[in-house]
Amino acid sequence: MKVDWLIVGAGFTGLVLAERIASQLDEKVLVVERRNHIGGNAYDHYDENGIMVHRYGPHLFHTNSDKVWRYLSQFTDWHPYYHRVLALVDGKKVPVPFNLNSLYAVFTPGYASKLEGLLLNHYGFGSKVPILKLRQEASGELHCLTEYIYEKVFYGYNLKQWGLTPEELGPSVTGRVPVHVSRDDRYFQDRYQAIPKHGYTEMLQRMANHSNIKILLNTDYQEIEGEIKFDGMVYTGLIDEFFNYMYGELPYRSLQFEFGYHSVDTYQEVAQVNYPNEQSYTRISEYKHITGQRAYGTTVSIEYPLAYRRGQNLPYYPVPREENRKRYNLYLSEAESLDNRVLFAGRLADYKYYNMDQAVARALGVFEKQIAGGKRS
Numbered sequence: 229m230k231v232d233w234l235i236v237g238a239g240f241t242g243l244v245l246a247e248r249i250a251s252q253l254d255e256k257v258l259v260v261e262r263r264n265h266i267g268g269n270a271y272d273h274y275d276e277n278g279i280m281v282h283r284y285g286p287h288l289f290h291t292n293s294d295k296v297w298r299y300l301s302q303f304t305d306w307h308p309y310y311h312r313v314l315a316l317v318d319g320k321k322v323p324v325p326f327n328l329n330s331l332y333a334v335f336t337p338g339y340a341s342k343l344e345g346l347l348l349n350h351y352g353f354g355s356k357v358p359i360l361k362l363r364q365e366a367s368g369e370l371h372c373l374t375e376y377i378y379e380k381v382f383y384g385y386n387l388k389q390w391g392l393t394p395e396e397l398g399p400s401v402t403g404r405v406p407v408h409v410s411r412d413d414r415y416f417q418d419r420y421q422a423i424p425k426h427g428y429t430e431m432l433q434r435m436a437n438h439s440n441i442k443i444l445l446n447t448d449y450q451e452i453e454g455e456i457k458f459d460g461m462v463y464t465g466l467i468d469e470f471f472n473y474m475y476g477e478l479p480y481r482s483l484q485f486e487f488g489y490h491s492v493d494t495y496q497e498v499a500q501v502n503y504p505n506e507q508s509y510t511r512i513s514e515y516k517h518i519t520g521q522r523a524y525g526t527t528v529s530i531e532y533p534l535a536y537r538r539g540q541n542l543p544y545y546p547v548p549r550e551e552n553r554k555r556y557n558l559y560l561s562e563a564e565s566l567d568n569r570v571l572f573a574g575r576l577a578d579y580k581y582y583n584m585d586q587a588v589a590r591a592l593g594v595f596e597k598q599i600a601g602g603k604r605s
């Protein structure tokens with residue numbers, strides 16, 4: 229069998245590239261996907277109770293990129309959705325990111341008002357102060373507040389999520405989490421925030437619906453290697469697997485999801501409730517809040533982080549530590565030595581956490597610069 233392009237992986241990255249090559253270059257693309265569905269980790273579907281769920285955990289689309297938004301809008305209408313998150317702290321549900329409303333959820337009105345005044349004086353209304361900066365700078369009562377947020381909202385969640393302390397992870401992860409000196413409870417601040425009206429899977433199906441694109445599900449690249457001839461190849465799977473783990477495995481964090489159906493209209497106040505402290509899970513997500521679906525009953529997922537073990541569970545989050553970056557760079561050198569005969573892109577091939585909009589932007593960039601731009605040798 230001969231195709232113009234072989235693409236490994238039918239997630240966001242693989243399907244954006246397939247769509248671009250098929251529609252803009254009029255070339256034939258074969259996409260191989262080892263799972264039994266397209267969409268990668270963004271896959272959504274109706275469960276046995278008729279509730280739309282996200283198989284691999286809640287996916288909230290948000291972006292500041294006009295380009296990405298315009299591109300995806302060719303394939304879907306949108307359901308506007310602003311994500312809101314509560315965290316269970318000392319028996320109370322507190323808005324996160326921690327903001328001025330959170331103060332009143334945790335402390336007495338008098339003390340909350342005093343802390344609000346201190347935050348406003350020091351940082352000004354509307355500012356977003358990274359937790360690490362606050363810890364370094366704050367003194368007196370603001371210092372106590374900072375330690376409270378760090379210990380009760382942040383530390384335990386991080387420890388469970390990564391299996392590492394914030395110190396072990398380093399500031400690229402830990403420095404990001406801000407305290408909002410405002411009453412803005414939205415989890416994301418991006419200009420565009422919405423969910424594909426009929427789901428991610430349908431949007432991606434539309435993207436792949438082109439006579440130049442064929443998708444083979446349940447097909448592992450490593451099993452068909454050598455059997456398909458192609459002029460160009462894009463690999464969106466694990467880069468260490470591609471090179472047969474010659475420099476050892478790149479570590480990932482994995483997750484286990486426990487889905488449960490409840491015969492109530494809604495299970496919790498918002499789509500996501502975090503459990504930073506006592507429980508072994510990190511969060512409970514309720515999908516109807518996200519999709520806006522009107523139906524009897526509701527489905528939630530409980531999320532347990534755990535280490536990734538090859539063959540036993542799925543690789544979700546690259547672990548952002550310096551030693552892992554160094555190992556990835558060894559694989560990157562191998563990839564570069566292939567002189568663009570194989571292009572690597574996506575969160576597994578780049579060993580980088582991408583939000584969906586970043587995965588789309590990366591795929592569009594690879595298409596423009598390395599494929600349509602004629603830089604391939």
Ligand SMILES: Cc1cc2nc3c(=O)[nH]c(=O)nc-3n(C[C@H](O)[C@H](O)[C@H](O)COP(=O)(O)OP(=O)(O)OC[C@H]3O[C@@H](n4cnc5c(N)ncnc54)[C@H](O)[C@@H]3O)c2cc1C
Pocket residue numbers: 236237238239240241242260261262263267268269270284285286287288289290447448449450464465466483544545573574575576582583584585587
């Ligand atoms: C729990 C969780 C929650 C998330 N929430 C959000 C969110 O709220 N908002 C957001 O913007 N982003 C979110 N993301 C990130 C989002 O999932 C990614 O941005 C997106 O999935 C990246 O797409 P991708 O195609 O690069 O990778 P993937 O989705 O992983 O797709 C890669 C595909 O390649 C296939 N594959 C790999 N190797 C092979 C092989 N050898 N042969 C055949 N097929 C192969 C895999 O099966 C997979 O389907 C979340 C991610 C996780 C894990």
